[in-house]
Amino acid sequence: MNIFIFSDNATLLPEMLGGANELVGTSGGSIAAIIIGSESEAMSAASMGADKVYWLGQIGNRIIDDFVPTLNKLIMTEKPAAFLVAATTRGKAVAGRVAAALDMAAIVNAKEIKVVDGSFQVRHIILGGAVIRVEQPLGGTLITTVRSGVFTKAVADTSRSDQLEHVEFVEPVTQITKLESKPKKSNASNIGAAKIVVGAGRGFTTKEDLGLARGLADALGGEVGYSRPVTEGNPPFAEGEPYIGVSGIQLKPELYIAVGISGQTQHMVGVNESRVIVCINKDPRAPIFRYSDYGIAGDLYEIVPELTQALNKK
Ligand SMILES: Cc1cc2nc3c(=O)[nH]c(=O)nc-3n(C[C@H](O)[C@H](O)[C@H](O)COP(=O)(O)OP(=O)(O)OC[C@H]3O[C@@H](n4cnc5c(N)ncnc54)[C@H](O)[C@@H]3O)c2cc1C
Incomplete structure (x- = not known):
């Protein structure tokens, strides 16, 4: 079972990779990380267990949503068993748009993912937290966003070798122009x-x-x-x-x-x-x-x- 992970927030990569490592550990298969960011971020994904890193380059003047056609192409070509997306604001938009383009459903806010009888089973929160639904997709690629804190962080091991592939950017049909970006105001510690x-x-x-x-x-x-x-x-x-x-x-x-x-x-x-x-x-x-x-x-x-x-x- 090949698992693709994606996070637009680099600080969530260790836990996304930790989760993918656990799932591959029980089901076999390989892990690919899709990285938008610096080359060193791409390399660090490999040190945390990604067998392959698809590097989409720096974000530059684009916004994350502009990368959806590139992600669609990658997923249609590689057909991973799962595409796990960190449940950030942008991540949720990406998961929904990729799922729509591929005519699939996106599961949101996974609380737990495990492998049961050879396929993924996802527990996720619905109805504002009142109910937990358990779903087991019947086929195709599982597309789900995963809340922070669900997976245990992977530990970096720089001796791991990587396979870095630079992915060609697919121009979106309509583009949003980024005029300005400001760091979010927050005193929040970790x-x-x-x-x-x-x-x-x-x-x-x-x-x-x-x-x-x-x-x-x-x-x-x-x-x-x-x-x-x-x-x-x-x-x-x-x-x-x-x-x-x-x-x-x-x-x-x-x-x-x-x-x-x-x-x-x-x-x-x-x-x-x-x-x-x-x-x-x-x-x-x-x-x-x-x-x-x-x-x-x-x-x-x-x-x-x-x-x-x-x-x-x-
Ligand atoms: C779709 C949806 C999503 C939501 N998502 C979230 C979410 O993610 N997180 C979230 O937090 N809320 C969320 N909410 C809101 C949630 O329903 C509650 O309204 C909210 O959590 C209440 O916050 P509170 O407990 O601080 O305030 P209140 O419910 O007003 O409670 C205040 C408490 O303080 C106590 N109190 C007052 N004065 C004192 C005092 N001097 N000493 C000791 N105790 C005192 C009162 O007895 C009371 O129990 C969501 C709501 C909806 C509809």
């Missing part, structure tokens, strides 16, 4: 890798108060994540920061502390695989208590400073 995450929700009544969540996270050596209304509400308290949940990022920390978060399904989908969940909420009937291993019913404005102080004294 929350995906954090072992301890403090989640801050709408229980915080001002932007400045989020400093309490940061103080608790610092005392524990962890990071801060948010519920969606905190980053996208009106006004947003943490604008541009990634939020946790079905439409945001999904995490598997050792410890998740939900502070002032009610525990709606759409949020919990992003953290329900945490090893231990603790909540602090003033409403003892809030759904978050049902998901938590430990719960503190009380006012975060009293509990968080006390907890932080006690931890800092240690």
Whole structure:
């Protein structure tokens, strides 16, 4: 079973390749990474287990969507058993457009992919996180986007030899002209890798108060994540920061502390695989208590400073 992987975000390549390595390990076959980026990014894919690297060159003045005809041609020619795409905003658009062009279906937001009876089986979230659907494509290429955190990262081994193939760019029929690009505004650290995450929700009544969540996270050596209304509400308290949940990022920390978060399904989908969940909420009937291993019913404005102080004294 030959697997193609693609990520427009280079930081997600190690986990995409880690997942492909696992699948090939159980089913046999080979891995090809499709890279848009620098030659060194293409080479690093080989060091993480890609048997072949299709290098589409630098993005330059193009946008990722312009590469869809090139990807279509590659997939139609090589007919991989699976085309796994990192579920970034652009990745989802690419998967959908490639699937449409090839008259196939794209599965989105895979939570788990395994090989059952010689074919892929994909578990993915539907209905805003309320239901997990299991699908087993009957043939052709499996096209699916994969959420960050699903696969374990591959470890680079520079002794691995690569096979780099420069793929000719296929001009799209209609092109979008990129006028400007700006780095996304974010203070976010590497929350995906954090072992301890403090989640801050709408229980915080001002932007400045989020400093309490940061103080608790610092005392524990962890990071801060948010519920969606905190980053996208009106006004947003943490604008541009990634939020946790079905439409945001999904995490598997050792410890998740939900502070002032009610525990709606759409949020919990992003953290329900945490090893231990603790909540602090003033409403003892809030759904978050049902998901938590430990719960503190009380006012975060009293509990968080006390907890932080006690931890800092240690
Ligand atoms: C299609 C769809 C997708 C969505 N995707 C996401 C997603 O990816 N991520 C996400 O987070 N949300 C998502 N949402 C929104 C989600 O449904 C909830 O509205 C949201 O998660 C609620 O955020 P919250 O818990 O911070 O706020 P609330 O639900 O308002 O909860 C605030 C909590 O704080 C408690 N509280 C208040 N004051 C204090 C205090 N002083 N001390 C202690 N506790 C206090 C309250 O008791 C309450 O339980 C989505 C919704 C839809 C429809």
